[in-house]
Amino acid sequence: MKAIIVCSGGLDSVTLAYKVAVEAEITSLVSFNYGQRHDKELNYAALCAKDLNVPHHVVDISHVGAQLTGSALTDDIDVPDGHYAEDSMKVTVVPNRNAIMLTIAYGMAASQNADTVAIAVHGGDHFIYPDCRPDFIEQFAKMQKMAMDGYADVSIYAPFLHGTKGDIVTAGTAINVPYKNTWSCYKGGDKHCGRCGTCVERAEAFYDAGVTDPTDYADSDFWQNAVKQRAEAEA
Template identity: 35%
Template sequence: MKGKDTAIVLASGGLDSCVTAAIANETYDLALLHINYGQRTESKELSAFHEIAAYYKVPAEQILIANIDYLKKIGGSSLTDTMIPVQEAEPDSKEIPTTYVPFRNTLFLSVAVSWAEVIGAEKVFIGAVSHDTPGYPDCKPFYYEVFNKLIDAGTKPETRIAVETPLIFKTKAEIVTLGISLKAPLHLSWSCYKNTDKACGVCNSCYLRRKAFEESGYKDPVEYA
C-alpha cells in the first residue's frame, strides 16, 4: 500500500501556520520548514515550531530550519529592526503596516520550493491570509498565482510543485474554528510581534487573534500581559 505523499509546510509557530499544518496533515506526510529571518520574536517562534512539530510527530529528517537573517541587516520592518517600534493595532488602517518585511514571502517560498524539488514534494503549504492583512502585497491571491508560474518557469521540466494557500480567503475567526475542528494545537502557537514572556495583547497580530477567538466563541489558550 502506497503511503502518503509529502508536503512542505512553512511553519512560523504562529496560529495560521499551525492550522495550515493541521490541514496538510489530513492528506500528506508533513515536512516542516521554519525560517529565521532575524525577527525579534525568533526565540518564541522557534520554540512554538518545535512543539508543533513534536505534536505531529514529524521526524527529524523532515524538519528544516533555514537561516536568512540578513533580512535583519536589510531592515525596513519593525519585525527585524528594533529601532522601529511595533505598532499597536490599527484595525481601520489601509496602509501597509510597519510589520511588512520587504519581499519576505518570496524568499520563504524560494527556500521551500528548493527543498521540495530535492525531496520530491509536490505541494508547499503557506498560511497566507488576505482577509485580515489587506496591506501585505505578498498575501494577495494574485501573488501566489504568479509565484506558481515562476515555479514552473524556474524548475526542471519534470518538476511539479504548487504552492497551496488554504486559508487565503478565510477570516481569522473561520481559521480558529477550522483549527479546533482539526484538533490543531493552537495552545502551542505564538502570534505576538513582541519578544516578551506573555503575548502583549495590543499589537496587530494579538488584536486579530483575540478578536478571532472572541468571534468564534472559543477561549484563547494563550496568556496575555
C-alpha cells in the same frame, strides 16, 4: 499530496500543519530565522513538528533579513499597537519576505520529492502585506512552474487564502489544534502583549469563531477597544 509546510509557529501556520497532516503527507516543516526581533515563535514550530512526528528545518537567512531594513519586525523600531486595518501597521512589512521564503521552500520541496508547498496566508493579511494577496500567490506559482520546468512539478497550497483568521480558528478547532502551543505576538515578551496587530487579530479570531481563547495576554481588554474603533471608522 506530499507537502512541505512553511511554519512560523503562529496560529495560522500551525493550523495548516495539522490540517495537512489529516489530509495528506508532510515531508517536513520549514521555519526561517530572518533576523526577526525574537525567535520565540520558532520554538512553537519545533513543538508542532514534534507533535506531528515530522522533521523540522530552521533556515537561517538572517544575513538576508539584515538587508531588508525599515520594518518593526527586524529593526529597532517600536511595534505599533492597534488593528491590522490601520495604516500604522504597514511598518511591520518585511519587503518580499514571503517571496524569499517560498522560493527557498520550493527548492526544498523539489529536493525532498514533495509535490506541494503549503503556506497559511489568509484574507486578513491582504490589507498590508502584498505578498499575501491572491494575485501574488497565483503569479508566484506560475513563476515557480517555469523555474522548475523539466526538473520538478511543485504546486502551492494556500487553503486559507480567501478566508479570515476566524475561519482558521474554526477549522483548527474541528481537528483539535492545540492553540495554546502557538505564538503570535510580535513583541516576544513573557506573555502575548494583547496590543500589537497580531495579538488583536488573534483575540478577534477566537471571538469571531465563538471559541474560547487559551492565550494569556498581558492586556486582555485592548483588542476589544481596537476592534470597536475600527468599526466606528468604517461606519
